[in-house]
Amino acid sequence: MPLASGLSGSRVLVTAASQGIGFGAARALLAEGARVVVNSSNSDRLRRATQTLEAIGGEVHGVVADLRERADLDRLLEETVRQLGGLDVLVYVAGSPRPGLFMEQAFEDWDAAARLLVVSPAYLARRAAQSMLAGGRGGRMVFLASVAIREPIPNIATSNVCRIAIAGLVRTLARELGPKGIRVNGILPGYVLTDRLGEVLSDTARRRGTTPETERSLLERDIPLGRVCTPEELARVVVFLSSEMSSYVSGALLPVDGGLLRSVG
Numbered sequence: 001m002p003l004a005s006g007l008s009g010s011r012v013l014v015t016a017a018s019q020g021i022g023f024g025a026a027r028a029l030l031a032e033g034a035r036v037v038v039n040s041s042n043s044d045r046l047r048r049a050t051q052t053l054e055a056i057g058g059e060v061h062g063v064v065a066d067l068r069e070r071a072d073l074d075r076l077l078e079e080t081v082r083q084l085g086g087l088d089v090l091v092y093v094a095g096s097p098r099p100g101l102f103m104e105q106a107f108e109d110w111d112a113a114a115r116l117l118v119v120s121p122a123y124l125a126r127r128a129a130q131s132m133l134a135g136g137r138g139g140r141m142v143f144l145a146s147v148a149i150r151e152p153i154p155n156i157a158t159s160n161v162c163r164i165a166i167a168g169l170v171r172t173l174a175r176e177l178g179p180k181g182i183r184v185n186g187i188l189p190g191y192v193l194t195d196r197l198g199e200v201l202s203d204t205a206r207r208r209g210t211t212p213e214t215e216r217s218l219l220e221r222d223i224p225l226g227r228v229c230t231p232e233e234l235a236r237v238v239v240f241l242s243s244e245m246s247s248y249v250s251g252a253l254l255p256v257d258g259g260l261l262r263s264v265g
Ligand SMILES: NC(=O)c1ccc[n+]([C@@H]2O[C@H](COP(=O)([O-])OP(=O)(O)OC[C@H]3O[C@@H](n4cnc5c(N)ncnc54)[C@H](OP(=O)(O)O)[C@@H]3O)[C@@H](O)[C@H]2O)c1
Pocket: 015, 016, 017, 018, 019, 020, 021, 022, 039, 040, 041, 042, 043, 045, 046, 065, 066, 067, 068, 093, 094, 095, 096, 097, 144, 145, 146, 147, 159, 189, 190, 191, 192, 193, 194, 195, 196, 197
């Protein structure tokens, strides 16, 4: 039996999608025939991203909203449902908290990271679930986290701590919403070639007195597949979890890391 995503015509919201992982996911979902709303907090960047995606073909809308603001989350959901006529798939990608060691983080850094990685995904998931349940067709949610929730990465202290909440959210929602026809999964990317990775490599290089290129090759030496992930490779996993190809997968936290994680379980 040939594999078919069944995503054609599906109504999808991808957050934090003006570039990087979110943009790559939106592009791949559009290519599968999904109808897509992309979001980010910067109107210029989002307009450029939406124009690029439109050139691929298919239906795409942009909604500017800051994922840290409750009123913006409400408006994002309402606007998505208005544009698409409902919601079948939520792909939650977040912006990145400020990198830094634990001892460098101020109260405000923890507050901002917790908003982005704990409170907002939970709140948006509830709003999305309400919409999916009202539609009566079930749904899928995919949350982007990081391998850092299994093995903390130096220099991104707030992310190491706050992103663990995504694992709790995925498992909680999978149990509560599975009986109602909504599947919920998470992805744990290793290192993906985006601006965020460049930012982390530059920060590490500055601290160690090296260069970002040196830090990248040190990193790649530790990855069994010998290289970082492309946004396209990660996007294929988003498509899988958003689609009928993963019809019996729920509550999973799937590493996409080239074999980087050492821990079992
Ligand atoms: N790249 C990696 O290796 C890697 C690995 C594991 C996890 N992650 C995580 O995956 C997520 C995406 O990473 P990435 O590499 O794609 O980063 P990126 O290239 O820097 O893109 C981040 C995206 O988030 C958007 N954004 C930032 N703040 C936002 C806010 N408050 N509200 C709405 N959108 C916002 C940005 O758009 P605007 O600036 O237009 O708002 C941009 O589209 C991050 O949370 C990152 O920490 C990344």
